[in-house]
Amino acid sequence: MRHLLSTRDLSRDEAIQILDVAEDMADVANREVKKLPTLRGKTVINLFFEDSTRTRTSFELAAKRLSADLVNFSAKGSSVSKGESLKDTAQTLAAVGADAVVIRHASSGAPQTLATSGWIDAAVLNAGDGTHEHPTQALLDAFTMRRRLHGAASRGKSLDGLTVTIVGDILHSRVARSNVWLLDTLGATVRLVAPATLLPADISTWPVTAGFDLDDAVDADPDVVMMLRIQAERMHAAFFPNAREYSRQWGLGDERLARLRPDTMVMHPGPMNRGLEISANAADSSRSTVLEQVANGVSVRMAVLYLLLSGSAEL
């Protein structure tokens, strides 16, 4: 793997390999010394053009546990948010000898532009680009699902036969896109549920079924329900009338929660709007994987950095 730009271009074998290496990394996290010397001497840059303490911290921990030198090139208030171009920033990072650039950018495709422009030689890791993709989020979601299903026997397993329902703002969600491609690659069946305004205009080419009715989707007995964060500004742009109506129609409230099987996983990429797209009970129930997702994020990001920078699959 040269870069990780999207899950769409991951093969099934590559995806399972990443998840398996992440299992090894998770083992490291359980040791007394949570650190591997593997990436000593490598420089990883966190290049965040958008604020995201959660994702940035997760990558930071991942890089440090692999003994890489990590530099946060955070954007807010620095030159990158003051109109310095992606090109200038990339050339600066190339000049200081970055081996990998973890990029979060508000523009869809910015990581691909960085990877293909010739401005920099480093491995490019997409940490979320606009409304396009967020591949490590989907990988950590898949990792979490696999662990819930198979526990210690997860290595080598796919998600064949799993049914996953993703609910909410599909149109603007990079998490949804990355999950759709990866879950399909791993053998899961994906159903999308959203108001028509928040589904892309044409998803006929996506490997999914889609509907508007969350109750129908709940009654279809999915193995996983993934709730997406809804942003308040969407109601001002007439995507839906108000928070109360959204919550009533597309929120995972207590009544819907009760209709799910006890072992149905409830997932959320965070940060959650409790009481809007997800009730407090749903977020805190035993079905919820929210905290596992956070922990697994570090393992998956360690795996990806390792595979990108060590050029080997052996630990």
Next chain:
Amino acid sequence: MTYLITGATLPDGTTTDLLVDNGVIAETGSSLSQSGATVIDAAGLTALPGLVDLHTHLREPGFEQSETVLTGSRAAAIGGFTSVFAMANTSPVSDTAGVVEQVASLGVRAGYVTVRPIGAVTMGLKGEQLSEIGAMAQSRAQVRVFSDDGSCVHDSLLMRRALEYVKTFDGVIAQHAQDPRLTLGAQMNEGALSGELGLAGWPAVAEESIIARDVLLAQHVGARLHVCHVSTAGSVDVIRWAKARGIAVTAEVTPHHLLLTEDLVRTYDSRYKVNPPLRRTEDVMALREGLADGTIDIIATDHAPHPVEAKECAWDEAANGMVGLESALSVVHASVVASGQLDWSDVARVLSSKPAEIGRLSGYDAAFVVGSPANFTLYDASASRVFGTEHLHGKGVNSPYLERTLPGRVMATIHNGYATVLDGELLDAPTVAESARVHRG
């Protein structure tokens, strides 16, 4: 200056010699001779009337880092053009007689092509108040085409008034048809691909609904309407319907919308970012058919040069637009001539006589007829080349065709009886400026 062009093939397929003297076609026929004439061997070359671009962004005044009247004129000449209409989105905006006269005189001084300024419909392109349309029409620049291109004249009442008002001056409104509310933040054609790439969609309906409104307004007030850069199959249908009802609407399509599709956006390479955006294959096919059956009247380039930094960035931060003058004829050749939908006489119509007629530009109604102004280009249709920056002669290098193989090559361009391109190369600026000065007398 006297030129003897030997053995040229005219658009109708006949072969002739052409004697050019004193700015006009002096004689046609076979085995012409003239002592002292510069002989251009045109055997195997297609002679086309001087191309006329109704939609060029020359960027001067105000954006000289992107293009100037001189550099844009050079790009035009090497593309076979002898006239261009310069869009009004300059700085200051071309909304007064002073600015349009300045643009016109810069064109005269450069001499490569005839530069006809387009006047803004509304002051500052703001869509609020009509600009001084009469003053521009009666100025030395003789403006007949008015456009807020880059912005749509969205207000229905203002559009109605503009259509009515320009009738006074035999003018035409050239509308950039784009509903601004339906295209807030739009980045590419709205469809399956925009959903996948996570880029905000520019829906076809945002173009089609404005065209539908405008043709009805044009009918209601009995005015002429010209639709810029038609890009969707639905727009072709609306215009076809309007023409069937006898509405005085004309329409243009760009070379890039005849050849390229939205699939190129997959690369996130901002050279493919343009407004209106590249569309689906079905749209490209409908545009070609509409051009072939006369629903779409003309081809215009929408030549839109930008400095490199405006394109060297993430997709949604990049400027819209492509340069197109230098490649236009080759792209038309590749898209609709090679497919058999247009022959060279059709090309002469859609790229010369018809745009001149719409823009009320004289001298283009009887090409290659003795006594008519000598504006033509000699095109080697058998040539083929890998298009590169060495083929670009304006300031912009934002061409979507770089590294593509394109057919054909302009070998000579004659403007007002003097050469701007010979042996496939541009003549230098002082030479052309001097020829232009001599021609003016």
